[in-house]
Amino acid sequence: MKKLNKIAMFLLLVICGVGFTACGGGKDNDGKIEIEYWHANGAALTTVLEEIKTDFEAKNSNYTVKLVSYGDYDTLRDTITSAIAGGIAPTAAQTYPDHISLYLEGEALQSLDKYINDPTYGMSAAEQAQFIEGFWAEGVIYDQAGTRYGMPFNKSTELMYYNADIFAKYEWDVPQTWDEVIEICEKFKQTEEYAQANTANPGKVFGLGYDSEANLFITFTQQYGAVYTSFGADGKGVYNAFGGVDEDVLKSKEAMTWYKDQFVKGNIATSTAFGTDYCSDAFKAGQCIMTIGSSAGATYNDGQQSAGVKFTTGVAAVPQKDLENGQVIQQGTNVSLFKCANADEELGGWLWLKHMVSYESALKWALETSYFPIRKDVLASEEYQNHIKGNIVADDGSVVQGVQTLAAKAKEAGLAQSDWFYTNVAFPGSSKARDNAETIVQQILYGEGVSVDAAYTAAYNSIMND
Amino acid sequence: MKKIVLTMFVLIGLFVIVSCDSPNNDKEYTSDTYDWKTTQTDKLKLTQSYTNKDFIEDGIGEVTPIRYVDGDTTIFETKQGKQIDVRYNGINTPESTYRIEPWGFAASKYNKSTFEEALEKGAKVVLQAESLTERLDSTGRYLAWVWFVYPDGDSRLLNLELAELGYAFVKDASLTQYGKFFTDAIFDISTKNLRIYGEVDKDYDYSTEAKEMSIKEIRETYGTEEAIDAAREGFTSPLIKVSGVVARKNGQTNAYIQQYDDTTGKYYGIYVYGGYNSISKLIEGAYVQITAKIGYYYGSLQITDLTSDSKIKVYTFDAKDQIAVVDETCDAINDIRAYDKIGNLVKVNDLTVTGYKNSDNTSAMTLYCEYYDQNNQLQKLNVRIDQNVLLKDPVSGEQILSGQYFMGKTFSSIIGVVSYYNGATAAPENAYANGHIQLALTTMDDVVFAQ
Known part of the structure; x- marks a missing residue:
């Protein structure tokens, strides 16, 4: 149903997209220009956004910002897609790379280069250099010309969380490679903790659980040296690892075969094995002692929240096949601007986005949410460094040091692996690749009698016939 | 061919929706x-048969x-007599329990009233799982489609x-069997900024200026029997600034704070809930000012919506001497009308554990004492371990x-926070049974067992 829905949306854009460029904002009752910003953040994050908005409105008296939350990224994407076709797109929105590609099909997005380079309203080269390179680079992956359609806003990565108490008890080193992970998994199977967990949940205990099956596919494909997707010579998207390029398919299959073999041995699994979308509950219940999940979801993996034996959660980099060629996903969203019939509204939208990624806003976002700082000056700031190290200064000058929260640990460990961040290109239909990546993993691990080859063939056919 | 036809069908359907939308x-x-x-x-x-079948x-x-x-969670009993917490699949309503969000109470009221109306019309309630593999949410609740089937x-x-x-909000619906219906259902109302999509909720306090209140004022304003009763039907959660010393921690992100009141010469306390947020400043013995909201959790007044450390100002870490433990008798605190004692850190003596209940889903324990x-009459008082x-x-x-650890033991003294909880048996007729007053124990340092 999902695919059908996307196809319909896509075709609709193609048919109706050109020319429907009115934005959802406009004049409000006070004669101010209203900027509509659509996003998918929940209530807690929206509270922080509200504060950023208040600050923007105080500094830009001609504008008001209307924040509209959809609470869900797929719903946000589908609604914007329909809104573009109906000529009622928002002024600006939170965007994933796949979303940007889709909106570009409707010619609905404004190139940010138009404003970044504006002598009055733009950003200096020094200002642009403040953004962390990997995050900033994701804004220009949509065509071979490198046109900018996004700026980073809430960014995260994957990390490995582990049960530090069990590791300490058995004096195990934290694994850095997948081979080391398997060694730990085999040792775990000999422990009393494994026996107890297996008695409580027979057949549902593994050394490691991976939250996102799509991320697992993409990251393993990258770690095995294959290209996941790319642009072809004609500028169109290529689904390399699914069937587009033989060499990449072989490497990707080798990666998935390895994962399946270890799954069969009871060493590693994914969230589906535990009947949930995430492994956090299984991790806290002792059904796995390592889990790979989002750095933004650290608190959900807090062993102190366990319903059984409480434990300290450790945080480490995602294990690698080759430490000399590390590959870790960077994830999270960008912010993008839509083409508006009203030039003042479009300019206002740009100013709002520029404000969102400014030092002050980015610092607030990095301090008050579980996302990374997107800027080097925020990263280097005293406030952020105190936050990340858990140093608290009281009004009377007294200091308490080292009260590092799990979320802070995750931010620290996440950015420490930033040299390994990879970015995939995005193009119309590239979201199909992600959907099918998840399907491949599920089929290989949990599909009855489905071979690795059959899962890849089915996925590639699905992508190409969609 | 079938696929193309289907695609065009959806395409036309969508186009109609978009075309009908006003500019x-x-x-x-x-x-x-x-x-x-409610076109969608x-x-x-419902097309799946449910006769003689069990949801689990x-x-x-x-x-x-x-x-x-x-608005999106209800506790049901299956035909097999099992009680289950069910989170409605595919959606997420604004909060109205541990924190209050715009339209949260409206959603909660609509959920309840819809059930009442449907049941009055003789409808059966049928739960349907999307699949038998991934059917729990991140907090262990069952995800379900909730159907009313009428006579x-x-x-x-x-x-x-x-x-x-x-x-x-539509949440994680797009991959489900009903995903398309949800996408279409919200298009018009969301682009017109209705209700949760940007409309002002008249029953929500949007003020950004926090009102400074003492804990005593908060207790006297929001902690009375009348206030707690009224809050069941709806509550405008105000933004406040409150100060106090962190008297006891309750996990990493939650704490009890305490404040001395000059006018009465008494101490007042309240629970601060930080939940899953990243909070590090609630350090025992620190004197803090918190900017957050007032809420209730199963009838228990608390400071909530504490979203980050930036909402906590630390005056000093050196205020341990301001933590007061008040000597009380069990009788004095075991009184639902003693509102001024709820939230206080007290020491009581000679309490014997005669039973216990371990929570099914969490590590919480209740000790029946x-x-x-x-008058030498035997009385009951619970000790709660969160x-x-x-x-x-x-x-x-x-x-x-x-709780087995404590069975048969007598606390010759125990220090805990007087707290209130009207959770699982919160039917109105039971709301103020003595079982709702509990002593919250946070550390074994506060316990002395009788030899």
């Missing part, structure tokens, strides 16, 4: 003036509602209706995992 200038709509329809909900019907075993089955928690055979999906009426009152609290045996250092 961009329809800003004047409010939920009072909008012509609300009217169209969708078979993924579909008839159930009976036990308690309406909020005439008609059926309605409550999840979709809540979304279509702007009481619920007895004491003799001044799920966030880590208690260790003082000798072995092992975590205490069950």
